[in-house]
Amino acid sequence: GAGVSQSPRYKVAKRGQDVALRCDPISGHVSLFWYQQALGQGPEFLTYFQNEAQLDKSGLPSDRFFAERPEGSVSTLKIQRTQQEDSAVYLCASSEEILASETQYFGPGTRLLVL
Amino acid sequence: DQQVKQNSPSLSVQEGRISILNCDYTNSMFDYFLWYKKYPAEGPTFLISISSIKDKNEDGRFTVFLNKSAKHLSLHIVPSQPGDSAVYFCAAKRGNTPLVFGKGTRLSVIA
Numbered sequence: 001g002a003g004v005s006q007s008p009r010y011k012v013a014k015r016g017q018d019v020a021l022r023c024d025p026i027s028g029h030v031s032l033f034w035y036q037q038a039l040g041q042g043p044e045f046l047t048y049f050q051n052e053a054q055l056d057k058s059g060l061p062s063d064r065f066f067a068e069r070p071e072g073s074v075s076t077l078k079i080q081r082t083q084q085e086d087s088a089v090y091l092c093a094s095s096e097e098i099l100a101s102e103t104q105y106f107g108p109g110t111r112l113l114v115l
Numbered sequence: 116d117q118q119v120k121q122n123s124p125s126l127s128v129q130e131g132r133i134s135i136l137n138c139d140y141t142n143s144m145f146d147y148f149l150w151y152k153k154y155p156a157e158g159p160t161f162l163i164s165i166s167s168i169k170d171k172n173e174d175g176r177f178t179v180f181l182n183k184s185a186k187h188l189s190l191h192i193v194p195s196q197p198g199d200s201a202v203y204f205c206a207a208k209r210g211n212t213p214l215v216f217g218k219g220t221r222l223s224v225i226a
Contacts, residue, residue, distance in 0.1 A: 004158070033214075040218065041218055041219075042121075042216030042217050043216050091159070103149075104161070105161070107158050108156065108157050
């Protein structure tokens with residue numbers, strides 16, 4: 001079956017440019033997560049949705065980062081006025097329920113390079 | 116303040132031998148632990164997990180051991196195969212809070 005997909009896979013942006021990263025979770029999955037993975041690091045939590053509700057955005061590094069999931073399926077992570085420190089791989093994951101034991105399935109990520 | 120630590124950035128093992136990847140954590144409230152495997156240009160793939168009420172979980176060639184008193188878990192792969200070469204991430208969570216990942220260990224299985 002189809003897994004989590006993300007687009008674009010690669011994005012080069014000039015400093016100050018706005019970018020939008022898309023995540024298509026596995027159909028029917030209730031929970032959706034965004035992570036940021038810097039080079040040589042593990043993924044770090046950004047934000048979490050349960051259906052269309054953004055329940056936790058404590059990991060968003062600044063108010064330049066904004067995420068939405070208006071219809072409870074596809075999600076978009078938007079970064080305004082990109083900075084060089086935003087360069088990273090942005091990973092999206094989804095899970096069927098919100099139980100602690102529920103496995104998160106990851107997409108391939110979007111690699112963002114800000115010049 | 117890293118709550119999940121993987122102190123070995125890399126590990127090389129000969130094919131057929133055992134691979135042991137280690138992970139330490141500082142938050143005693145974590146109650147669920149997971150291992151993910153990541154190939155280049157792909158997202159992490161779930162491998163195996165363990166609840167804090169257990170001390171061992173086995174799935175085929177993969178076994179995870181949890182030592183709560185030492186705040187330590189390990190992933191054993193036996194026998195190791197060349198296809199196991201990847202980056203392995205340890206992750207932990209408390210209840211329904213987000214996953215906290217370590218920095219990963221790159222495993223190379225040499226034929």
